[in-house]
Amino acid sequence: MEARPPKWRRVAIFRRLLLAMFVLSQTVVAVYYLLWILPYHGGTLLEVGIAGLFGILYAWIAVGFWTAVFGFMIRLFGGDRYSLLRRHQDDELEATPLARTAVILPIYHEPVGWTLSGLKAVYRDIEQTGNIEHFEFYILSDSRDPDVWLEEQACWHRLVEELGAQGRLFYRRRTVNLNYKSGNVADYLRRWGRRSKYMVVLDADSLLSGQTIVRMVRLMEREPNVGILQTNPTIINGQSLFARIQQFANRFYSTLFATGLAAVQMGEAAFWGHNAILRVAPFMKHCGLPKLRGVGLFGGSIMSHDFVEAAFMGRAGYEVWLEPELGQSFEESPPTLADELARDNRWSKGNLQHLWIMLFMPGLKFAHRMAFMNGIMAYLASVLWLCFLILTTIAAAKLTLAPIEYFPEGHQSLFPLWPEWRPGWALGLTLSTLVLLFFPKFLAVADAAIHRNTRQYGGVAKLLASVLIEIVISVLLAPVRMWAHSRYVVGALLNFSLSWAGQNRTDDISWRGAFATHLPGMVVGSLWSSFAWSLDPVFFLWSLPVSIPLVLAAPTDVCLSRVGPGRGLMSLGLLAIPEETATPLPVLWNAQNFRKQKNQESGLARGSRAFEQAVLDPRLNRIHQGLARDLRRGRRRHSLESTVAQCLADGPGALSRGQLSLLMRDRLSLEELHVGAWKSPINSYWGQQIDGCKQTEAQST
CATH class of the missing domain: 3.90.550.10 (Spore Coat Polysaccharide Biosynthesis Protein SpsA; Chain A)
Structure with missing residues (x-):
């Protein structure tokens, strides 16, 4: 063990205390303003609930705001001299x-x-x-x-x-x-x-x-004390309008956020599961995932592993660093909102499970517990926002439908509590919240101008236009994400099971798929807006920024999933990123060209399944035999022999996926299928497959 902590730890403690001071002081002032805006100044249980939820949500967005400010200041003075x-x-x-x-x-x-x-x-x-x-x-x-x-x-x-x-x-x-x-x-x-x-x-x-x-x-x-070194991946290759917006936001804003996050976390950063390097020996020794001992969601296997592995590495005495300046690290975004939400459905369950680890796992660093909290709030904040909207709706309904209460529930004084309204204060608090949300985006514009990077995004005018487009779309999507994440959190807490499937990375969404995904939220948005209109026209107008995006969720998702609008904005130089405006890096250029190249034809009909190719193509059949095993032992021998016979007689369509998989794992079955298929009559399934292969080969020559 070290005699004294490294210097970065003292710097990290100072920065974290500074961040906490800014966030808490700003939140206290905001909650104070809200209490004086509310008619009974927090004198009712309902208003206490509204103020409490508001305080949590305000602190949550304040953390993001000050993280971006930290990143801006660090870059302004030449970077973090304490970084790895x-x-x-x-x-x-x-x-x-x-x-x-x-x-x-x-x-x-x-x-x-x-x-x-x-x-x-x-x-x-x-x-x-x-x-x-x-x-x-x-x-x-x-x-x-x-x-x-x-x-x-x-x-x-x-x-x-x-x-x-x-x-x-x-x-x-x-x-x-x-x-x-x-x-x-x-x-x-x-x-x-x-x-x-x-x-x-x-x-x-x-x-x-x-x-x-x-x-x-x-x-x-x-750096032998470093167990994990994490890069900051940049989203690339966006084609749909949705993917291009996500790509621009990630590439442009993450410079400040990642710099600020790295400056606060320092050697106790999070691990995001990819685009990182790990020291194998301590990872194997200390980062094995235990079974959780709780009930429901909080029992069994850990589903979201990366944050946990970083915390375990830190508990073992190793450092975990995020290094945004490493660069040349890339990933891709889901092409549609529906695909992003499907991914979030899986992630929300894993992140909420971290609550058990954060509270009960011994020996973890405080910074890593806060990383767990950050991941939890990424989804729990939507539930809190929804609850905030519900409570404010109840408050509006009570003020509209019920007589004024001078002795409301929770009020203990002998004197009446007179309701007061302060519209000027309400406007000021609203503006301060909007500043927290949107000022970091324009701070990123200032950062790009200071470092002369605006040309990489199409120039100052196009950069500002891109930021405004991103803001409009993000505002439009925020209520949709809120509703979806709220459903996912409730489902996770009720321990609903989830299927594990590969991600869609290229296709857009159909109208049918969009309505199937968003119909519940569209109904809720319509009903809430109708109820708001029945209460009060002013409250109805207040509800529109939330209800309209919910009602329009399906057409919004369909439009954003289309490639045409994305390419149209690209042709105008909007939502551009440096990887598109500059000479591409060799790894990006090669990946793009390799993916454009067609796979070499093996003499089989186009569109034939990999199973048929494995059976008929002599070269592929030998390759798969080399990777297969001898499975014909005991009772499995007779089962495999009969399954081979059935496949040769009726084709693979007569077999289940499990039977097909078992055949392809058995070396002798692969050989028998190959020989038997080529001996099949011309009018059989395999004979027709072979005839189609010959016709395709003749056409290609």
Whole structure:
């Protein structure tokens, strides 16, 4: 143990106290104003509830406001001199030898060619640094559909040949999906973790430049106390209007927010699960996930693993750093609002589960407990906002429908409590809240102007127009997210089960899908607005900023999911980001081009399933046999033999997904299916498949 804490800890404590002082003092003033705005000045239980919810929500947005201000000030004075990256000169890092590092890509039902093309771009970029011999690559599949994982195996083998990566690029598929992604990574570590000193974790949509990866390894070598080093991923490749808005907001605003967050967290930062490097030995020793001992949501496996792993690494005495200045770290955004909300449905349950860890897990750092609280509030704030709206609606109804109460419930004095209204104070408080919400966005414009980065976003005029477009859309989407997140939180607390599925990364949403997703919120918005009109026209006008977005949620989602409007704004130079206006980095250029290239045809009919390809194509059949096992033991022998016969007689459509998966995992079944299919009569299912392949091959030649 160290004799005295490192200097960054003292700096971090000072910054956190300063942040807390600003947030709490501002919140106290705001709540004081609200109490004097309310008719009974907090003299009723209803108004106490309104003030309490308002205080929590105001403090929540104040934290974001002051984090952005911290980031602006730090960048104004040249960056954070206490950051991990600023400890070392560039030439010092360049001279640091590299250690063996694994680059892992956990996948589950992803677009196979698209995903592995991104990994290919990362591989090539590391290769261009001249350090490829220090890296190994692992594709860790949890896919269940045989058509998906057979395609994964075929694409992996083709990729190994294209890259010349024999003995360096590996593929493994689990047959038991225990504990989702965290279990996938844990399974890899148990089998091969000791081969590498470090582990770089990617998501299916992640891209990291070779330069950044090499630099991260060298930083870890220079800083033995660091257990996790997290980059700040930038969203790219947005095509739909929704994705382009998210991409612009992330790229432009995150510069301030990430800088401020890193300055406050310092060596006790969070881990976001990807685009980061981890020290393998302490991660394996200290970051295993326990089973929670609570009930319902708070019992069983931990669903959202990344924050927990960072907290466990900190508890073991290792540092966790977020380094926004590393750069060249990328990911992608869901293309539609419905897809984002589906992802949030999964994340909300995992984040709420952290409440048990935050309260009852011993030995965790205070900063990591606050990181848990931050993640919880990302979803719980929507419920509090909804409750705030409900209480204010009740208050408005009581003032409108009931006579004035001079001795309301909760009022203990012998003297009457006279209601008072202060519209001027209400306007001032509203304006102060709007400043908290929107001032950081214009602070980012000032930051870009100071650092002469506005041209990368299309110039000052187009940048301001882009910010205004983003503000309008974010205001329009806020009530929709509030309603959806509130439902997810209630569902999580009731421990509703969730399905685990691959994410949509390219497709827009249909009108039917949009109405199916948003219809409950549209009904609630309509009913609430109608009730507000029946109470009072002024209250009706007050309700419109919430009710109109809810009523228009489905058409809004459909319009935002379309690629045409996004491309239209791109052609005008709006919502532009530096990765689009400047010469693209090699890793981005390569990924884009690799994904555009068509997969080589194997002589089979276009559109045929991966299962048919695995059976008919001699080369693919041998590849899959090499990855399969001998499963014909005991009772399974007879079952596999009869399933092979049924598949040859009636085709794969007669079998379940489990039966197809079992056939493709058995080496002898693969061989028998290949031989039997090619011997099938021309009028059989397999004969027709072979005939279609021959026709396609003849047309292509």
